[in-house]
Amino acid sequence: MKIYYLKPNIIVAGILFPLFMFFAFALGRNAPLGSLIPGLIGITLLFSASSIEPVSIPIERRMKTFDRLLSAPVSLSAVVFGESLSGFLYSIIIAVIPLLIGIFAFGTIISAPLFLIPGLVLTAFCFSSMGTLFAAYPTENVGEVMSILNIVRLPLIFISGVFIPIASMPAIGQAVAFCSPLTYGNDLIEGAYSGTTMFGAGVDYAVLLVFIVAFQVAGNRLYRKFNE
Amino acid sequence: MNAIVVRELSKQFGHVKALDDISFDVAKGETFGFLGPNGAGKTTTIRILTGISRPTSGHATIFGFDIERERLLARRHLGIVSETSNVYDELSAWDNMMFTAELYYVPRAAREAKAKELLDLFGLYERRNDLAHDFSKGMKRRLTLAMGLINDPELVFLDEPTSGLDVASNLIIRDVIGELNKSGVTIFLTTHNIEEANITCDRVAIINKGEIAAIDSPEKLKGTIQSVQSVEVSFNRPMPEAIEALSGIPGVNEVKKEGDKIKMFTGNPAGIIPLIVSFAEQEHLDIVSLNTIGPSLEDVFIRLTGLEGRSGLKGVHAID
Numbered sequence: 001m002k003i004y005y006l007k008p009n010i011i012v013a014g015i016l017f018p019l020f021m022f023f024a025f026a027l028g029r030n031a032p033l034g035s036l037i038p039g040l041i042g043i044t045l046l047f048s049a050s051s052i053e054p055v056s057i058p059i060e061r062r063m064k065t066f067d068r069l070l071s072a073p074v075s076l077s078a079v080v081f082g083e084s085l086s087g088f089l090y091s092i093i094i095a096v097i098p099l100l101i102g103i104f105a106f107g108t109i110i111s112a113p114l115f116l117i118p119g120l121v122l123t124a125f126c127f128s129s130m131g132t133l134f135a136a137y138p139t140e141n142v143g144e145v146m147s148i149l150n151i152v153r154l155p156l157i158f159i160s161g162v163f164i165p166i167a168s169m170p171a172i173g174q175a176v177a178f179c180s181p182l183t184y185g186n187d188l189i190e191g192a193y194s195g196t197t198m199f200g201a202g203v204d205y206a207v208l209l210v211f212i213v214a215f216q217v218a219g220n221r222l223y224r225k226f227n228e
Numbered sequence: 229m230n231a232i233v234v235r236e237l238s239k240q241f242g243h244v245k246a247l248d249d250i251s252f253d254v255a256k257g258e259t260f261g262f263l264g265p266n267g268a269g270k271t272t273t274i275r276i277l278t279g280i281s282r283p284t285s286g287h288a289t290i291f292g293f294d295i296e297r298e299r300l301l302a303r304r305h306l307g308i309v310s311e312t313s314n315v316y317d318e319l320s321a322w323d324n325m326m327f328t329a330e331l332y333y334v335p336r337a338a339r340e341a342k343a344k345e346l347l348d349l350f351g352l353y354e355r356r357n358d359l360a361h362d363f364s365k366g367m368k369r370r371l372t373l374a375m376g377l378i379n380d381p382e383l384v385f386l387d388e389p390t391s392g393l394d395v396a397s398n399l400i401i402r403d404v405i406g407e408l409n410k411s412g413v414t415i416f417l418t419t420h421n422i423e424e425a426n427i428t429c430d431r432v433a434i435i436n437k438g439e440i441a442a443i444d445s446p447e448k449l450k451g452t453i454q455s456v457q458s459v460e461v462s463f464n465r466p467m468p469e470a471i472e473a474l475s476g477i478p479g480v481n482e483v484k485k486e487g488d489k490i491k492m493f494t495g496n497p498a499g500i501i502p503l504i505v506s507f508a509e510q511e512h513l514d515i516v517s518l519n520t521i522g523p524s525l526e527d528v529f530i531r532l533t534g535l536e537g538r539s540g541l542k543g544v545h546a547i548d
Contacts, residue, residue: 063316068331074331
């Protein structure tokens with residue numbers, strides 16, 4: 001972890017990009033900054049959690065240190081899970097920053113901490129698993145993985161109710177929103193501030209867990225396939 | 229029980245057959261050399277045996293553990309030193325050792341003692357807190373080897389361990405390989421350095437185009453091409469016409485100039501020596517040195533891999 005957390009591409013993709021998006025939306029909507037804090041936490045989780053493995057794994061392939069992991073007496077599922085954990089931990093640490101800014105700079109109040117903690121944990125692990133899955137793409141070039149990943153994660157900002165409420169979307173937009181894991185993570189984080197969730201916390205937990213399992217299983221299969 | 233058993237192992241990449249039904253055994257405590265030209269299937273074999281890659285068909289065991297079904301148990305017995313010095317540049321030598329030890333479940337107390345012992349052995353203990361990034365190529369190679377031994381493996385895969393190294397690193401690594409072998413560790417060595425295989429290995433397998441061309445001890449392999457012998461002579465002064473003149477000696481198949489020496493390939497070294505001496509007397513040349521040279525492992529390698537056509541070593545080819 002200590003090797004990769006301060007890599008420039010991780011700082012840019014995981015910290016600066018969410019911040020720029022936040023200001024872009026805040027200025028565009030002329031809304032109080034405090035009201036956008038849940039959205040900032042959501043996209044921070046998305047970008048920070050999913051940025052570690054797409055950077056670290058291609059570099060490890062190039063340096064051949066990934067072979068060291070693959071040939072160790074550790075199962076492939078443990079390697080995939082461990083890689084996801086590093087993105088998860090980084091993301092949780094980074095997400096605390098907007099959380100504290102919200103509390104101390106804008107006086108935002110967390111009404112339902114029980115939504116917040118599982119919301120942060122599940123959302124962070126979901127997106128770190130997604131990053132690990134995309135990093136299975138067999139390349140030694142960080143840019144290639146990031147490009148493919150951005151095709152998926154950039155649209156998630158706009159279709160998941162982060163800055164644009166799902167209720168105000170057209171029917172097709174709402175249908176797409178239901179397919180995004182960020183929708184459910186954001187619902188929990190919004191719920192932590194507002195006190196209520198759109199889908200119900202149980203549904204949000206369950207859907208995020210399904211996404212986590214799906215990303216982990218798919219990741220395992222792809223790493224196995226590409227290492228044959 | 230053998231350390232490695234390989235049976236009818238094949239690996240297909242699309243339309244390319246990288247390994248074609250190879251089979252061999254490596255006994256416990258043996259130093260086994262795996263030689264072959266680039267693309268012959270050496271790395272593919274190591275990747276399958278170390279569980280990084282999967283075979284298309286066939287099977288293999290490491291100390292009786294099936295590499296497919298009991299992969300993790302098999303890997304616990306292994307130390308792997310890959311061709312690339314795959315150390316973590318951003319970590320210190322010590323942290324690299326600790327990380328590898330954790331991967332191999334080496335207990336904390338044992339791992340620190342073992343890391344100290346190995347870093348000492350490889351002359352890196354004084355630099356243990358320096359980042360690997362700042363190490364020379366030879367130091368990184370030594371660190372890679374130290375990392376491969378942190379779990380006291382019973383079997384070590386060494387992929388080109390001394391390739392492109394300075395003399396000091398080379399000597400340290402060769403000494404360690406010798407010591408490992410003395411202590412009963414099985415060594416699976418791939419190398420381009422045929423002389424290294426010749427002096428290090430109990431047995432050698434020559435692989436070419438995915439197939440095992442020969443497996444035997446270096447001396448027995450050399451014995452299969454006894455016809456590839458030569459006489460090497462050096463005169464006290466250069467004589468360009470000597471090559472043509474010596475080519476005419478009956479029984480000489482080819483003459484090559486190698487530095488200040490002239491090498492004559494023949495099936496009958498004893499028969500041509502008097503004729504060389506006569507030639508020297510006629511031309512008023514003094515003989516500085518005169519040696520008969522048997523076939524080298526390299527000759528065997530060249531013959532079995534069919535490289536003679538490209539290398540221009542017609543002597544080997546012609547005499548065969």
